[in-house]
Amino acid sequence: MTDGLRPARPAGSPNAYVTLVTNADFALGAKALLRSLKRTDGRASDICVLHTGGVAEADLAPLVDLGARLVETDLLPTSDAFNAAHARDRLHRDAPFTKGTKPAFHTPLDNFCKLRLWQLDYERVIFLDADTLVLQPIDRLFDYPEFCAAPNVYESLADFRRMNSGVFTARPDPATFEAMMTRLDTPGAFWRRTDQTFLQAFFPDWHGLPVFCNMLQYVWFNLPGLWSWPDIRVLHFQYEKPWQDHAKADRLKLLIDLWRAHAEGAAIPDTTTLPGPPAP
Template sequence: MKWWKLLISVLFWLLLICVESTGVGSRRNAYATMMYMGTPRDYEFYVAIRVMLRSLSRLRVDADRVVIASVDVPTRWIHALEEEDGAKVVRVENLNNPYISDTSHDRFKLTLNKLYAWSLVDYERVIMLDADNLFLKNTDELFQCGQFCAVFINPCIFHTGLFVLQPSLTVFKNMLRDLDIKKDNPDGADQGFIGAYFSDLLDRPMFYPPRNGTKLDGTFRLPLGYQMDASYYYLRLRWSVPCGPNSVITFPGASWLKPWYWWSWPVLPLGIQWHEQRRENLGYHSEMPFVLIQIILYLGIIAITRLARPSLSKFYHRGADKNITIIQTSLKAIAMLSIIISYISPFMLVPHTIHPVLGWTLYLLGSFALSCMVTSVFFLPMLPVLTPWLGIIGVLIVMACPWYTDGVVRALSIFAYAFCASPVLWISIGKIRSSLHISLEREGLLPGRLTDSTQSNSFNKIY
C-alpha cells in the first residue's frame, strides 16, 4: 500500500507543477499601470487604479495585471493591490525628471516612471495604461500588435494614456540616456518624451489584428476606438467613432474633472459610467463611515437651529457705543460671509470619490443645514438664503436631463438657465441685506435706534 501512496504523492506534485507552469505567473502578456506619490490626488488615483484593475479582471483578460509602484507608495495600498485586486506590484525608484526646472512642468515630474514599462522583459507584450481609462470590452487582441502602437486622439500627436510595447532593456537604456542628455521634450512629461522617441508613428500603417493570432513586427497606429476621447461624446451625447472596436474611453483634460470625482457628474455625463464600474467592482465601503458621520452632524444642526433662537445682542457689549458703526458693519459682513461658507464648506467635506448621486445629496443636505443655522442666528428669511440652494438643484436637473438631442443644445440650455436665474439671485441678495438691516435695528445695533433707547433710559432715570 505504501507504493500506492508514494505514486499518488508524485502525481499530485507533478499536477501542481503543471498548474503553476500554466498559471498566472507564466502569462506572456500584461496590462500595466503606474502609481507614485507626491500629488494632492494620490488617494483618488489609487482608487481609480483599483477600479481599472478589477474591471479588467471582470472582462476576463488573458494577461497579468501589473502596477509599477514607486517605493514610497504606502505598504497597505500595495497589500490591497496584491491580495484584494490580484495585481503584481513592481517596486521602482522614481526616475529623475530633468525637465522640472520649468515650474509649469512640476505636476508631471514623476510621470516618466512610465518608462519602466520597457523593463518588464518577462512579458512579450505590455499594454501600458493611465488610471483614467474606462474599459468597455476585452482588448487582448492588442497583444498581437508590434514593438510600439498608440492612438492619435490628436491629429498629429499620439496619446500615451494607452499604448502597446514590446519590453526591451535596450530601448529602456536608450531612453534613460536620452533623459541624461535632456533630449527635447515639449511638455516635460511622458507624453512629449515618448512622442519624440517614436516621432515617425504618424507615418506607420493602421493596426488590424491578424485572425490567426500571430504577433506583428514594427510600429503601428491604433484605431481611435481603443482610446475614445470623452470629448467626442459630449458634442453629440452619443458615440460616433466609426473606426475600431469602441473598447476604451479615456478622460484627458482638467485633473479636477476626472470621472471618479463626485462633482464631475452631471457636469460631464460620462462620469456616471465610471462610477457604475466602481459600484460593480470595488464598492464604496471606505467612504461610507465619513458619509454617515456627516449625515448625523447635519441632521443634528437642523434640529438644534429649530430649537435655539439666539439673539444678535449677545454678540456685542452695549457699553461700547463709540464702536457701534464698526459692530453693525462687522455683523453684516459676518452674515454674508457665513452664507457663503455654508455653501462652500459642505462641498469640501464630501469624500471626493463617492458616487455622484450620494455626493450631491450629501452636499445639498450640508448646505441646507448650515444655511438654516445662518438664518436662525441672524434672523434672516429662509427663502432668500436658500435661493442659491434651489438654484443648484435646478442646474443639476438641467445638466442631467437625458432628452437633449446633442451637446450644443445641452450647453445652450444651461446658459439660458443661468441667464434667467441670475436676476432671481440678485434680488435674493438684496432681500438678505434688507432683512439684515431690520434685524440689526430690532436688536438696537443701529445708531438711530441706539440713541432713542439711550434717551428713553435717561428720561426714566430722571422721573
C-alpha cells in the first residue's frame, strides 16, 4: 500500500467494490449500499470503503459489521490555489447546480479522494458512490476494461455526451495515479464537476455502460419512458439523498422506500415487479 492510505486489514480478494465515505451522511448511505452488494455479489469480492479522517469511528462501525475493509485516506496533496477554487462556496458560485439541490454535507474537494483507488492493492475495481444501490448482480463489470462508465442521463438525450462517475470500472496502478496527479493540479485548474469532469478529461475515450448500470433517480420523473425496473442494475440517488427530507421526496417515494428497506435490513421487494413511474 502506498503513502496516503491506511488499510485496517489486508485485501481478501483481487477484486473489490470500492466506495468513498467522507462524513456521517455518506456512511449512512454506504450501509444501504453494502447490504445491496452482499445480496447480489456472486464472487465473494472485497467491499472496500475509502474514508477520510473526519468520519467518526461510530459511523464506520456498521460498515465493519457488514464486512467492509476500511482504508483511511488522506486528502490529495493539492495546492492552496486548487483547494480554494474547489471549496464548496467558491465552486457552487462559479459552477452552480441548477438541476437539483446538493445537500448541505456536500464537500466538493473531498470528491477527489476517489482518485486514490488507483493506489489500492487490487487488480480490478468497480467503484460505486455511497448514494447508490445495487439491485441486480454487477460482478461481470470486473471483466470490463478500464475505463467504463455510464452517461450522465437524467434530463434529456443530450446528457449522453457526459459521463457520470458514480459507477465505473478501474485497474489500480500507481503509475496511473501519478499521471493523474500531474494533470489534476496545474496552474488555473478548475474541474467544474470535480472528479467527474476530471475523469472524463483523463479518459476521453471512456467506454459507455448502459444507463441501467447507473440509473439516476431523476429519470423517474424527467424521462419516465427510459425507466425499466427489470433492466436496472444500479440505482443512483443523485442530488437529494433518500435519508433527507427534501422537496422531491413525494415524487420519489417508491425509490426512497426501496433505499430505506436496504438501510434498515428489511425485506427487499422483487424490483423487477415494481410499478413504473406514474403517467406525467
